[in-house]
Amino acid sequence: MSQVFQHDVLIIGSGAAGLSLALQLGDHCSVAVLSKSTLDDGSTRWAQGGIAAVLDTEDSVESHVRDTLVAGADLCEEEAVRFTVQNSKKSIDWLIRQGVPFTPNDETDSDQPYHLTREGGHSHRRIIHAADATGRAVSDTLIAQALRKPGIDIYTRRMAVDLITRRKLDAEGHGCVGAYVLNCDTEHVDVFKARFVILATGGASKVYLYTSNPDGSSGDGIAMAWRAGCRVANMEFNQFHPTCLYHPQAKSFLITEALRGEGAHLLLPGGQRFMHHFDERKELAPRDVVARAIDHEMKRLGSDCVYLDISHKPADFIRSHFPTVYERCLEYGIDITKDPIPVVPAAHYTCGGIVVDTKGHTDTPNLYAIGEASFTGLHGANRMASNSLLECLVYAESAAKDILSKLHDVPEPPYVPHWDESQVTDSDEDVVIAHNWDELRRFMWDYVGIVRTNKRLQRAKHRIDMLNNEISEYYSNYKISGDLIELRNLSVVADLIIRSALMRKESRGLHYTLDYPNPSTEPRNTVLTPDQW
Incomplete structure (x- = not known):
């Protein structure tokens, strides 16, 4: 009840x-x-x-x-x-x-x-x-x-x-x-x-x-x-953190930026540093610069990851300042006082x-x-x-x-009716939710990720339009669940991200597109209003 x-x-x-x-x-x-x-x-x-x-x-x-x-x-x-x-x-x-x-x-x-x-x-x-x-x-x-x-x-x-x-x-x-x-x-x-x-x-x-x-x-x-x-x-503007642990058994474990703040180096698989080719601040450049540099090198080399190395610092310093990272990496056989950490970028902040x-x-x-x-x-x-x-x-x-x-100026809320479930039924096809969830996250990663193009964004827009129609129909006819609530919200947010990215005809900060590689001369926010859509 x-x-x-x-x-x-x-x-x-x-x-x-x-x-x-x-x-x-x-x-x-x-x-x-x-x-x-x-x-x-x-x-x-x-x-x-x-x-x-x-x-x-x-x-x-x-x-x-x-x-x-x-x-x-x-x-x-x-x-x-x-x-x-x-x-x-x-x-x-x-x-x-x-x-x-x-x-x-x-x-x-x-x-x-x-x-x-x-x-x-x-x-x-x-x-x-x-x-x-x-x-x-x-x-x-x-x-x-x-x-x-x-x-x-x-x-x-x-x-x-x-x-x-x-x-x-x-x-x-x-x-x-x-x-x-x-x-x-x-x-x-x-x-x-x-x-x-x-x-x-x-x-x-x-x-x-x-x-x-x-x-x-x-x-x-x-x-x-x-x-x-x-x-x-x-x-x-979706921030991709440059350094998440790359390991088949590690689920999205972040390697704190403070490692780079204390002198950790980013390395290619062959052991060479590379950030000096992209920014004079090297490893201390802003996250968008570092994430794009890593993405570029991984694609150029066909590599699954790059490496973050702080092993040149004293072992006691590393263990005392980074106990969480040290202990978690050790669980996967990586001793950061001796070994570089395999890392990849991952979506981090909206x-x-x-x-x-x-x-x-x-x-x-x-x-x-x-x-x-x-x-x-x-x-x-x-x-x-x-x-x-x-x-x-x-x-x-x-x-x-x-x-x-x-506090005392706002009146009590009016009567609110109970949620009406009389017109919906229990779903016997929850696999639809899992499938749509997976499809959405994959095409967002492939088409609306660290580096974008108009063609990729248009592909994403076509897919999110179809997905939103499907999710809306499902939401209207079946009893809601936690997974359905989150899928419905993610599909709305994905649509907003794609629309905003299509509207920005420049590269700026976290939005980098090969079709418009330079920033415009007049920086503007991308503001969407519900009544316009």
């Missing part, structure tokens, strides 16, 4: 963005947090490198802003960049107060209490980290705090199906009033009503065959917001998303988006390393302040 739940605030997503927001609201109002699986199953937990912030006296806000603008290939919104960087130290201080165990500085003559590392695109050491498992440290800490706060109700194994708006209900006014949510245990769709709804659902890298992301990164928030009438922007302002507002009243699901303007055409968790924290605090300022 389906149920109805009501809270002041509904947060869809339990990663760094969602839990940070919940913790800042939980003492003031009733908060529901939805998690698709377990609380620790999102992308936050897998972030290895750290969080970029201006913490050192030799660093500056201006330097961090400048580095971010350069990495974003002239497409960042400077207001968003400055807003994020100016609030970076405050966000780190908040995490420290929550109890995140950042790695201390072992230099006795330094005033800096925490060890700071450097990553690609950064001109200073400004990455604060917890060894090489920062995401896990942040996730564990925020989960522990959220479980202790009485004002926060946490619901696991709940998958949002669609947003509920006053327009869909034919109710007075405008705005989002909740969501229909699948209980994965009972297989019933419940109603979650709220004055404010926040999409903190993460990115959409699962749209690609090879990704560093967990299985849940299926673009749910972006697809739901699109269906609710919100604009999306810059969906063509730089575009739901259009928001600095308070997280979307185009739909009382609907917010924060974290990777959003488009703030921070990342431009290429996200700089370790700015992602920072964005989650800064915009969570900003959205929390805005919600608290309006």
Whole structure:
């Protein structure tokens, strides 16, 4: 039997963005947090490198802003960049107060209490980290705090199906009033009503065959917001992390960029370095440059991978700074203190998303988006390393302040009918879902990957049009499941990516096309509006 739940605030997503927001609201109002699986199953937990912030006296806000603008290939919104960087130290201080165990500085003559590392695109050491498992440290800490706060109700194994708006209900006014949510245990769709709804659902890298992301990164928030009438922007900019472990038994294990920050070299199968042929910054060039260089060399040589080598550093240094990478690689017979690591690029981060302002507002009243699901303007055409968790924290605090300022001004949600399953039946052909899921991810990898062409994009558009029709028919006639929800959302996101890529007649940042190899003289965002399609 389906149920109805009501809270002041509904947060869809339990990663760094969602839990940070919940913790800042939980003492003031009733908060529901939805998690698709377990609380620790999102992308936050897998972030290895750290969080970029201006913490050192030799660093500056201006330097961090400048580095971010350069990495974003002239497409960042400077207001968003400055807003994020100016609030970076405050966000780190908040995490420290929550109890995140950042790695201390072992230099006795330094005033800096925490060890700071450097990553690609950064001109200073400004990455604060917890060894090489920062995401896990942040996730564990925020989960522990959220479980202790009485004002926060946490619901696991709940998958949002669609947003509920006053327009869909034919109710007075405008705005989002909740969501229909699948209980994965009972297989019933419940109603979650709220004055404010926040999409903190993460990115959409699962749209690609090879990704560093967990299985849940299926673009749910972006697809739901699109269906609710919100604009999306810059969906063509999909960041491919240059270095994921290449091993038949390793599932999408990321090799942190901090290795390159500490001097690791990229090598061809024959042992030669090659990054100096592509960029004067060599291994510390931005991710798009490094990923394309690796892709180029693999295709030129017909090689399955390249190699990342840090074995020239002292073994104790490697084991103490990169214990997670060391232990995981050792499981596959690779001792990184002696051997190079086989690596390949993989889809890693969605730089575009739901259009928001600095308070997280979307185009739909009382609907917010924060974290990777959003488009703030921070990342431009290429996200700089370790700015992602920072964005989650800064915009969570900003959205929390805005919600608290309006808490008593937004009326209670209207009556919401139960989910109607009377017209659908149980499917006996779930193989269709598995087949479509596999087909979508394969043609996105082949045709809308690191290097693109008009012909490849047109092929992808033809296939996604057919697939969307098939999925829509299936969704209308059969009882929904978690796999069907994710497939439906991935197909929407894939369509948005392809449309955006076709509209960009240049190469810029993460979007590289052989038909337009040079950047245009007028950088512009690619903004899609639902009414136009």
